Amino acid sequence: MKIYTRKGDTGETSLFGGQRVSKSSKRIDxxxxxxxxxSILGMAIAHGLSALGKQYLETIQHQLFVLGADLATPHSNETRIKRISEDEVTFLENGIDELEATLTPLRNFILPGGSESGSTLHFARTVCRRAERITVECRHEEGISETAIKYMNRLSDFLFVLARFENKEADTPETTWKVDKQ
Incomplete structure (x- = not known):
């Protein structure tokens, strides 16, 4: 397969099914x-996650390819692709429950940071929230599934909990947000 096709040189790209759209469309965004x-999850893995964290993220990376294909395929399209489902949402919920069982309950907001892998996961969480906002913005005119949005919402929660877990595994304390009292 050739890497370059020159088909995108005019600022358009193809959705699954062949429809041409502007590269600036919300669906493409x-x-x-x-x-x-x-890609950020790949960076987190490279930063030396726990075995459990790596196992989760490798599964999630595969799920994100499914999500990307789902978002790139209009629901009116006859193309038969795997779409993100409630099974993937449940996988994230079960992961959150498993990881939270090992953590001290939060009593205050914490600052994003900590270990290299924990910090990278906090960064990934913010990018996940941005992807969710963009998807919500285009869902009605583009026909995006509610399950895709639910998955991204749950994924950002999962990434927050995994960041806390990885910081605990790295013996890196969390920094509590302190409100200035004036």
Missing amino acids: SYGTVDELN
Whole structure:
């Protein structure tokens, strides 16, 4: 497969099914941001996660390819692709429950940071929230599924909890947000 096709040189790209759209469309922005998130998860893995964290993120990276294909395929399209489902949402919810069981309950807001992997996961969480906002913005005119939005919402929660877990595993304390009292 050739890497360059020159078909995008005019500022347009193809959705699954062949429809040509502007590269500045919200749909393209949506799955492009999911792609960015997937790359950040690769960085988090490279920063030396726990075995459990790595196992989760490798599964999620595969799920993000499904999500990207889902977002790149109009629902009116006859193309038969796997779409993100409630099973993937449940996977994230179960992961959150498993990881939270090992953590001290939060009593205050915490600052994003900590270990290298924990900090990278906090960054990934913010990119996930951005992808979610973009997807919500285009869902009605573009026909985006509610399950895709639910998945991104749950994924950002999962990434927050995984960041806390990885910081605990790295024996890196969390920094509590302190409100200035004036």
